[in-house]
Amino acid sequence: MTGYSEELLNSCRSVTTATLTTVMFKMGVVNTWIRGAFPLSGDSQRVAGPAFTLRFIPAREDLATPASWGSPKSTRMAVETMPEGCIAVVGADGCTDAGIFGDILCQRMRCRHVQALVTDGVVRDLEGIEETQLDVWANGAASPAAVASLTFANWQEPIGCGGVAIFPDDLIVADSDGAVVVPQVMVSEVIEAAVEMEVQEQWILEQIKNGAELPGLYPMNDKNRRRFEEERRRGSSPKNPG
Structure with a gap:
């Protein structure tokens, strides 16, 4: 996890995303609200933590295959590198017809003490994900696996998610109004x-x-x-x- 102190993170959890967007607007940073990322559970608590980024691109048939699930560059391997306390932020280019993560990956994330999953795409196995108790902000759910429409590209690199630029270790805060990114260099201010x-x-x-x-x-x-x-x-x- 990054150098964000627990005191600072607790302060983050005490302020709303609405307040954060207003403060950053006054500072000249406008595009911070991740479009399409909404809480899937009505009782999700506000979360705050460093972004662990994952990037999908449109599917290409030679790459988006069931065999890719066992590749060294896969969502499975990415999950195994997620640090405790991070928030997984998945750029899916707004794709809503294939679920980027299902219940098994979310359960593993929960076991690794990942705080939450935020995406402009959708998830699958929604009932199972709810049982994991991992907080999820997404654009809904869909039955098909990610490979039906998406190719996993990489993790821990700059991504676009919901029309917002997000870099690894930027601060993510998410609540009932959605998810917001605070650029790492601006967090304290x-x-x-x-x-x-x-x-x-x-x-x-x-x-x-x-x-x-x-x-x-x-x-x-x-x-x-x-x-x-x-x-x-x-x-x-x-x-x-x-």
Whole structure:
């Protein structure tokens, strides 16, 4: 696993992907939300960890064969190199008519303490995958094996997934809104800003619950920002800014 500390990862798990996309937008990084990657389980918890990348390309008949499953360059071998705590991110070019992983590979990933699987493609053996309790963000399920439409190319190299560029060890955060990539060089800056934004928005939400109007509050004008900072210093509960 990369040098991400457990403290930093816990901070990541405390902020939503919606907040992260907003923070990165303000920093000029817009294309961060992985299209087509949705939680397959309604009770998936927010996850955060370094990306372990896998890349599929369109099928070519001499390569996409059942024999390829035993190749040294196969999804099976890739799974065996996944470090504990990583999030497997699989670029499948948005293919939705062949499942990139099934229950056996997902069970092995679970045994290796991989946190989650994120893909712009689909999985197969959905009932079995649910039994593994591996958290999966995908574009659905399909019965055919990956070789019906895809060729596995490699792992731990830059990929495109859901229209987003992802490099090995970029930070992935996924929750009920989908999955987001935070470029590795920006992680500390983004997470610090995201944690602060969540504190501010929680205060704003409490003001709204207490009857405050939106203008001047969201976003905060100078008056409300001073109130926020003062109440934060005092540790007092939010009050309606009458």
